[in-house]
Amino acid sequence: MANEAVLHAHSGVETHHDHGHEHHHHETFITKYIFSQDHKMIAKQFLITGMVWAVIGGLMSVLFRFQLGYPDATYPWLEDILGKWAKGGRISAEAYYALVTTHGTVLVFFVLTAGLSGTFANFLIPLQVGARDMASPFMNMLSYWFFFTASIVMLSSIFVETGPFSGGWTAYPPLSALGDASPGSKIGMDLWLVSMALFVVSSLLGGLNYIATILNMRTKGMSMTRMPLTIWALFFTAVLGVLSFPVLFSGFILLIFDRHFGTSFYLSDIFLASTNTALPNEGGSAILYQHLFWFLGHPEVYIILLPAMGMVSEILSVNSRKPIFGYIAMVGSLFAIAILAFLVWAHHMFVTGLNPFLGSIFVLLTLLIAVPSAIKVFNWLTTIWRGNIRFTPGMLFAIGFVSLFISGGLTGIWLGNSALDIHLHDTYFVIAHFHIVMGVASMFGMFAGVYHWYPKMYGRYLNNTLGYIHFWVTLAGAYLIFWPMHYEGLAGMPRRYYDYSIWESFKQFGELNKFISTVAMIVFAAQILFLINFFYSIWKGRKVKEQNPYNASTLEWTTPINPGHGNWPGEIPEVHRWAYDYGKDGREFISQTEPVGANESKH
Amino acid sequence: MTVALSVAILALFFLVIFQIAKASEYVAILKGEEVSRKQSNKINGFLMIAFLVLGLVGVWYCNELLYDKTLLVQPSASVEGERVDEMLWITLAVTGIVFIITQILLFWFAYKYQESENRKPYFFAHSTKLEAIWTAIPAVALTVLVVMGLRSWFLFTGDAPKGAMEVEVVGKQFGWIFRYPGQDGIMGKKYFKNIDEAKSNPLGQIWEDEANYDDVVTTQTMYVVKGKPVKMIIGSRDVIHDVGLSHFRLKMDAVPGTPTTLWFTPKYTTAEMKEITKNPNFQYEISCDQMCGNGHYSMKGVIEVVSQAEYDAWMAKQTPNYLLAFPEKAAQPVADKEAEKGTTAQATSTKNSSKM
Numbered sequence: 001m002a003n004e005a006v007l008h009a010h011s012g013v014e015t016h017h018d019h020g021h022e023h024h025h026h027e028t029f030i031t032k033y034i035f036s037q038d039h040k041m042i043a044k045q046f047l048i049t050g051m052v053w054a055v056i057g058g059l060m061s062v063l064f065r066f067q068l069g070y071p072d073a074t075y076p077w078l079e080d081i082l083g084k085w086a087k088g089g090r091i092s093a094e095a096y097y098a099l100v101t102t103h104g105t106v107l108v109f110f111v112l113t114a115g116l117s118g119t120f121a122n123f124l125i126p127l128q129v130g131a132r133d134m135a136s137p138f139m140n141m142l143s144y145w146f147f148f149t150a151s152i153v154m155l156s157s158i159f160v161e162t163g164p165f166s167g168g169w170t171a172y173p174p175l176s177a178l179g180d181a182s183p184g185s186k187i188g189m190d191l192w193l194v195s196m197a198l199f200v201v202s203s204l205l206g207g208l209n210y211i212a213t214i215l216n217m218r219t220k221g222m223s224m225t226r227m228p229l230t231i232w233a234l235f236f237t238a239v240l241g242v243l244s245f246p247v248l249f250s251g252f253i254l255l256i257f258d259r260h261f262g263t264s265f266y267l268s269d270i271f272l273a274s275t276n277t278a279l280p281n282e283g284g285s286a287i288l289y290q291h292l293f294w295f296l297g298h299p300e301v302y303i304i305l306l307p308a309m310g311m312v313s314e315i316l317s318v319n320s321r322k323p324i325f326g327y328i329a330m331v332g333s334l335f336a337i338a339i340l341a342f343l344v345w346a347h348h349m350f351v352t353g354l355n356p357f358l359g360s361i362f363v364l365l366t367l368l369i370a371v372p373s374a375i376k377v378f379n380w381l382t383t384i385w386r387g388n389i390r391f392t393p394g395m396l397f398a399i400g401f402v403s404l405f406i407s408g409g410l411t412g413i414w415l416g417n418s419a420l421d422i423h424l425h426d427t428y429f430v431i432a433h434f435h436i437v438m439g440v441a442s443m444f445g446m447f448a449g450v451y452h453w454y455p456k457m458y459g460r461y462l463n464n465t466l467g468y469i470h471f472w473v474t475l476a477g478a479y480l481i482f483w484p485m486h487y488e489g490l491a492g493m494p495r496r497y498y499d500y501s502i503w504e505s506f507k508q509f510g511e512l513n514k515f516i517s518t519v520a521m522i523v524f525a526a527q528i529l530f531l532i533n534f535f536y537s538i539w540k541g542r543k544v545k546e547q548n549p550y551n552a553s554t555l556e557w558t559t560p561i562n563p564g565h566g567n568w569p570g571e572i573p574e575v576h577r578w579a580y581d582y583g584k585d586g587r588e589f590i591s592q593t594e595p596v597g598a599n600e601s602k603h
Numbered sequence: 604m605t606v607a608l609s610v611a612i613l614a615l616f617f618l619v620i621f622q623i624a625k626a627s628e629y630v631a632i633l634k635g636e637e638v639s640r641k642q643s644n645k646i647n648g649f650l651m652i653a654f655l656v657l658g659l660v661g662v663w664y665c666n667e668l669l670y671d672k673t674l675l676v677q678p679s680a681s682v683e684g685e686r687v688d689e690m691l692w693i694t695l696a697v698t699g700i701v702f703i704i705t706q707i708l709l710f711w712f713a714y715k716y717q718e719s720e721n722r723k724p725y726f727f728a729h730s731t732k733l734e735a736i737w738t739a740i741p742a743v744a745l746t747v748l749v750v751m752g753l754r755s756w757f758l759f760t761g762d763a764p765k766g767a768m769e770v771e772v773v774g775k776q777f778g779w780i781f782r783y784p785g786q787d788g789i790m791g792k793k794y795f796k797n798i799d800e801a802k803s804n805p806l807g808q809i810w811e812d813e814a815n816y817d818d819v820v821t822t823q824t825m826y827v828v829k830g831k832p833v834k835m836i837i838g839s840r841d842v843i844h845d846v847g848l849s850h851f852r853l854k855m856d857a858v859p860g861t862p863t864t865l866w867f868t869p870k871y872t873t874a875e876m877k878e879i880t881k882n883p884n885f886q887y888e889i890s891c892d893q894m895c896g897n898g899h900y901s902m903k904g905v906i907e908v909v910s911q912a913e914y915d916a917w918m919a920k921q922t923p924n925y926l927l928a929f930p931e932k933a934a935q936p937v938a939d940k941e942a943e944k945g946t947t948a949q950a951t952s953t954k955n956s957s958k959m
Contacts, residue, residue, distance in 0.1 A: 077606045093897045168894040174859060175842040175896060181776065182896045268860025269795040271807070271840050273776060278796040278807075286843055286858050320716070321724040329734050351845065352856045353837075353863030356760035360753050367745045374741040375734065377705060382733070384712045386725035390640075391647035391717065399651070399713055406705045410698040417748060419755035420694060423687045423852040426845065426892040464631075464643065465624035472650060479658065487669035492849025494892045497900035505849060505888050508672045525613065532621060542628060583724035 027565075035145075037137035038565040043123035044457060045144050047450070049151060050115015051531065056155075057106040062524050064099040067091045069517025071499050071510075085163070093498045097166035098184055100496060102158065104169030105192070107439065109199055110154070112304040114147050116446045117241075120307055121210045121234045123453065127556035128228050130219025130573060132566045135212035139205045146202035150195045157191035165192040168496060170297065173266040173289050177258045178279075180272050189259070193252050200249045203241050210238035219555070221575035225331075226592070228554050228579040229324060232331050233310025236338040237303050244299040244342070251292030258284070265289075287352050294345035301438050302341040306334060308445020309376060309405075312398040314579075315452050316380055318552045319395035320387025321588065323580035326379045333372035333379075340369045350418040351425050359418050366416035373409050377402065388583075392550075393467030394452030400475045401444040407479075408437025411486065426496075429489020432482045440478040447471075447530070454534075455549055459562040460541030466533040470526055477523035481516050488512070551589045554579050558593055641718065648717035655710035659703070674849060677880055680887065680908070681867040684852030686755040693751065697744055759853065763866035767832035770825060772889075773806060774837075774844030774857040777898035779889060780805050783819040785923060790836070791815025798840065803927040806840075810925065820924040824905045825889070827869055828914045834866040844902065847892035850876070854892055869908040876908070 036042060063082075066075070067090070074089035085095035122140065126133055134140045157164040166184030167175040171192070179186035214235045218227070227235075254265040258281075266289045267281035317324040324330060346354055346362040380402050389395065411433040414420050424430065447470075454462050493506040500506045500513075548557040555575070559567050573593040581590040585601055631639035670676065679685045716722070771782035771790055784790045791814035797807035805822075808815045827833045837846055839857035846865065847854045855865040877885045889904030909917070926933040 093900070097894075097897055097899075166897065172843055172894070175894065178842070181842050184897075269838075269840075270842075270859050271775075271795050271798040273800070273841065276800070278798055282860075285861060287861060323726065323728045325727060326729045326734050328729070351854050353858060353861060356757060359760070360756060363752060363756065364749055367749050370745055371738060371741050375738055378737040379734075381705065381708050381712060382727070384709075384716060386722075386727065387712075387716045388719065388722050388724045389644075389648075389713060389717050391644050391651075391713075396647060399709065402709055403706060406702065406709070410702050413698055413745070413748065414691070414694050417690065417694065417752040419687060419690045419752040419759065422756075422759060422854060423684070423691070423849070425854060426847070427849075463624045463628055465627045466621070468643065468647060469620065469624070472654075475654070479661070483662070484665055484669060487665070487673050490673040490675055492674055492847070492890070494847060494890050496894045498897075499900050502901060502903065503888060503890065504882070504884050504886050505890070512669065525617075529617060529620065532617065533624075536621075580728070583726045585726075586723070 035141060037133070037141050039122045039126050039134050039137065039140060040457070040563070040565075040567075042140050042144050043119050046114055046118035046122060046147070049144075049148060050111050050119060051534070053106050053110040053151065054115065054527070055531070057103050057111060058524050058527060060099045060103040060106075062521055063091065064096055064103070065517040065520045067096050067498065069514045071501060094163060094166060094183060096498045097168075097182075097496070098158075098164045098188075101166050101168055101184070102154075102164050105165075105196075106154065108169060108300065108304070109196070110147075110151060112439070112442050112446070113203065113241075113300070114199070116442060116449075117234065117237050117303060117307045118144070118147065118206060119446075120230070120311060120449050120453075121206065121238065123457065124230050124556065125210055125213050125234060126217070127456070127559065127563075127567060128231050128554050128579075129214060129217060130222055130555050130568075130575065131213060131217035132568075132572070134209045135217060136209055139209050143202045143205035143209065146198050146205065150198035150202060153191055153195035153198060157188045157195070160187050160191065162186040162188055164188040170290075170293055171255075172293075173255060173258065173286055174270055177255060177266060178270070178272065179259075180274050193256055197249065197252055200245045200252075203245050207238040207241040207245075210234060211242065214238075219572045219575055222555075222592075225328075226575055226578045228310075229313040229327070229330055229334075230307075230310040232334055233306045233313075236334050237306045240299040240303050240306070240338055240341055244296040244303075247292055248296035251289055251296075254292070255289065287349070287354075290349050290352060291345070294348045295342075297348065298345040299341040301434075302337055304438055304442045305405075305445075306337070308401060308442045308448075309334070311445055311449040311452070312401045313380070313383075314554070315394050315398040315448050316383050316402075317580055317582060318452075318550050319390045319392055319398070320384045321390070321582050322383060322387040323582055323584075324379070325382040326375070327578065327580065329375055330379055333375045336372040337369060340365060340372070344369065344416075347416050347418075347421070350421045363416065363418050367413060369416075370409070370413055373405075377406055377409075392451065393462065393464060393471055394448045394450075396468070396471040397444045397448035397451060400471065401441050401448060403475075404436050404441040404444060404478065407483075408433055408435075408441060412437060423492070424489055426494055427489040428485045428493045428495055431495050432485035432489060435485075436478070436482050440482065444474075447474075450534070452550075453556075454537070455544045456556055456559075456563075458538050458541065459544050460537050461544060461549075462537045462541060463533050466529055470530045470533070473526040474523055477519050477526065480519045481523065484512055484516065548591075553581055553589050553591045555592055558591065644718050648714050651710045651717075652714040655707065655714075658706070658710075674852075677850070678870070679850075679852050680869060680871055680876060681848075681851035681853065682870055683755075683759055683867045684850075686758065687852035690752055690755060694748060697748065759865075763834035763864070764832045767834045767866055768828065769834050769836060770827070771806075771836045771838065772825070772846055772857070773840055774846070774891065774895070774902070775805075775840040776842065776896050777891070777902040779823060779825070779846075779902070779904035780840075781821050781825045782806060782924075783821075783918070783921075784814075785817025785819055787814060787817055789814040791818050795840070803924060806924075808924060808928075810928070816925045817923045818925070819918070819921040821921065823903075824907055826907045826909060826914055826917050828911050829869050829872045829875075829908050831911070832866055832868045834864060837863045837865060842895050843893050844891045844895050845893035846904075847890040848887070848906070849890065850887050856893055869906075872908045872910060873906075 076089045078086040079089050085092055162183040165188045175181050176185055176189055257263040258266050264281035264284035266284045266286050268284040270279040313324050344366045347366040350359050415433055451467055488509050544561050558573050575592045576595045577592055579592055679688050769784055773780040791812040792809045793807045794809055795807045837855055837857045839859040844857040845854055851867050853867055855863050877883055887906035891899055891902035
């Protein structure tokens with residue numbers, strides 16, 4: 001019944017679009033490339049904006065790695081670029097913390113949330129579920145432009161006199177609430193908050209749209225259990241975002257009130273030496289903010305990771321020429337991760353004085369996440385087992401993702417255990433853990449997605465040789481940068497330190513820090529190679545000549561090589577089977593659109 | 604100049620790589636795309652196994668280089684920290700085994716099952732048995748880790764043993780203040796609006812509270828006694844800080860308005876630790892582990908672990924903060940009682956006289 005209704009709704013949409021097509025021929029530059037309502041164009045907008053931010057955020061990390069790697073050296077050109085932030089050619093502590101903070105914020109939210117799920121949710125959902133566009137293309141467009149505005153506001157904060165916010169991407173008050181506690185907490189923090197608020201709006205507009213599209217606009221025959229895992233992952237991602245971003249938003253609102261309207265939600269018992277005054281605020285709880293923040297902050301980790309998991313599942317299966325192993329278990333583990341994501345936030349707060357009993361519950365729930373994660377890893381391994389693997393650049397990055405996810409995921413078992421966290425919390429061990437499992441792994445998922453679907457995006461291929469170089473340099477580099485950091489953490493070396501030379505306990509890593517900084521620069525350079533490849537190939541890449549270059553079974557490869565707005569020129573194809581019939585009954589692959597034959601074996 | 608040069612070299616380098624990559628694409632077209640695709644598939648397949656071998660060697664080599672620089676070579680400086688170390692080694696063993704097995708499987712499978720014309724991919728969509736196995740094994744292993752961890756956790760966060768000495772530790776931008784309760788064993792009341800550095804009242808002690816009269820306040824260096832449990836009552840004057848005690852394997856946040864506690868039993872004096880680490884400059888450093896502003900990296904405190912006798916001698920030399928704030932109060936009793944030895948006596952007598 002429900003399917004019927006959907007089908008009718010679809011035919012309605014189709015006729016509407018058939019009218020619409022007339023107009024699309026007369027698209028202007030502005031409606032096609034700027035205020036576009038085509039999900040594919042919006043996806044590209046998210047992707048390219050995300051890439052711009054990745055370069056800015058990456059460059060910031062290179063700059064502060066200069067300070068960490070070569071704390072005594074001076075570089076006059078740094079002063080040329082940064083002015084008063086690098087007097088005498090050495091980055092100031094203020095600038096260092098601003099760079100660290102902006103790097104974190106930008107990479108987590110702008111690159112790995114908007115750039116990753118924004119891009120691929122927009123691009124893949126309508127194409128893989130068989131829809132002409134998102135449920136609300138207009139909201140979709142707004143989602144991008146709110147993100148763009150958020151970007152501009154964040155960028156502008158770099159140029160204010162007191163500098164951008166510099167209290168860490170988590171923005172814990174009272175540091176983030178009091179301009180007198182840190183210059184970065186003055187106007188820079190206001191801009192940070194405005195930018196993040198706009199980002200939350202963007203994320204909600206996008207997320208609601210993704211959910212509505214997946215639930216209501218699947219083509220005939222595309223039952224939920226026939227959806228590719230990418231769509232499942234993007235669906236759970238959107239649900240996580242919609243339920244948790246508002247909580248972050250509320251936390252920000254209270255912070256704005258504390259900053260400007262004299263409330264005491266987070267402030268109590270504060271005496272500032274810089275002004276030699278005691279503040280009037282009493283009765284607030286600084287820990288309240290941390291609860292609100294991490295109620296988003298932890299699901300956010302999965303908002304970043306789930307789309308990568310979904311794409312990797314798809315790419316591993318296509319390029320192994322084998323079905324994904326344990327489809328239902330994969331969906332189930334995504335679901336379990338999504339649920340648990342909401343129940344573990346306080347593991348970031350074990351050492352805040354949290355009630356120990358409450359802490360113990362969070363230990364239990366946190367380590368529970370390892371179970372669905374383990375299922376996913378073993379299922380991926382089984383997927384490539386006895387396959388016939390084609391190492392496309394997308395496939396390489398997908399394999400790299402699994403490797404990084406294992407490495408970084410396992411250290412989560414260390415940190416999720418409060419009896420170890422009490423020692424390792426806020427050391428470089430944490431830096432190593434989350435950069436590998438969330439940062440680099442998700443980045444690998446993103447690269448896998450870009451390489452894999454680039455032919456669908458632009459009708460051209462990326463250069464494979466550059467892709468291979470990009471992959472191997474990045475994989476080796478990522479391990480060389482972050483693996484040794486575990487050892488720094490095991491020495492108790494705290495994160496977010498500008499200089500370790502005065503510390504008897506932590507100064508023994510000078511050489512290592514130099515090494516890490518050097519590798520970071522090389523890895524950054526390799527990303528430039530990717531950028532060149534990306535932009536060059538948009539115009540000059542090898543043209544895609546086949547409709548289905550990977551022999552993949554999913555719907556996006558049934559569209560024309562360069563699909564127009566509306567995706568399928570005629571009717572939307574009907575789906576008859578799941579998305580993973582590879583190597584079945586001796587056939588290379590069977591498209592989702594092919595009806596199930598009479599003699600076909602069951603799986 | 605050098606910058607311009609290095610940018611130029613870099614650009615040239617990119618250009619060369621790019622041209623090679625372009626050329627390889629043309630060659631591929633000439634050779635036939637299918638042929639060259641299979642060639643590069645072989646190369647990448649080989650690189651998979653090469654990466655696995657080099658990676659595992661790298662893991663070993665990294666350990667060789669860095670192991671001695673970590674705390675793993677030092678015994679925990681607190682009795683409680685031994686449990687952290689124990690947990691750490693068990694977790695390392697469990698995760699280490701999983702790491703090695705899964706990484707080997709991943710890259711070995713990738714190498715072994717690279718595309719070959721002779722192989723038909725094995726259609727293998729699910730197996731309830733396998734999935735049940737790899738749900739159950741992690742679940743059991745994690746249960747063990749959780750139970751072990753929580754037992755230690757409740758010890759760490761439970762009440763300090765009776766007879767533990769108490770020290771108040773207060774963070775501020777960017778340093779540490781310590782308060783000892785004095786002879787009466789009671790910390791006097793304080794209120795943050797009373798804080799006045801100029802009047803020797805960095806913590807805002809309420810002078811009407813007599814328990815404050817003998818409280819000793821120091822900065823930067825904290826003295827504790829070997830073998831005697833010490834309970835820290837942790838607070839902050841401005842933003843959130845964190846008392847990071849890496850040698851003791853513990854840490855706890857300092858939150859303004861919400862006191863926290865942390866207790867531990869020091870095992871070695873600072874002097875003994877200098878011998879153990881063979882580092883004459885060894886210090887038990889308190890590192891601030893929570894981002895607290897631009898001076899975060901320099902917010903260092905020191906813990907001196909000493910014997911009871913040394914501690915008593917040190918304490919005897921301290922003047923209660925009350926007497927620093929009100930020097931005139933110190934003068935009277937001393938005049939009455941004919942200068943006894945040391946300031947502890949002064950403090951006691953001050954209190955006695957005030958009680959009379």
